[in-house]
Amino acid sequence: MSAKIPTLYEWAGGSEALNRLTRAFYDKVAVDPIVGPVFKTMSPDHPAHVAAFIGEVFGGPKTHSEEFGGHREMVMHHLGKHLTEEQRRRWINLLADAADEVGLPDDPEFRSAFMGYV
Secondary structure (H helix, E strand, O other): OOOOOOOHHHHHOHHHHHHHHHHHHHHHHHOOOOOHHHHOOOOOOHHHHHHHHHHHHOOOOOHHHHHHOHHHHHHHHHOOOOOOHHHHHHHHHHHHHHHHHHOOOOOHHHHHHHHHHO
């Protein structure tokens, strides 16, 4: 008898964990001199939208697609931001730091999948 393999969404801790992640992440972004300016006009509910998007990508509920239009809409919203490579790297590093801070699983399999996505 084999155990059920969890989705990345379940493994991360579900919507509560992903909302903690995105709140911690965007708190870091807001004060960061490299990526902060890109997000200076971000709406207060942006972290929740991102948590819903990540949750859906990781096998959770289809909340983002149903409420905000899904992947295509997300991509269209971000076109024209013209991020530099330094900004991209900082974004990824801040997200990894936030994952550590909020206690997302730190085992190699989860982190490999998580970082592979971002």
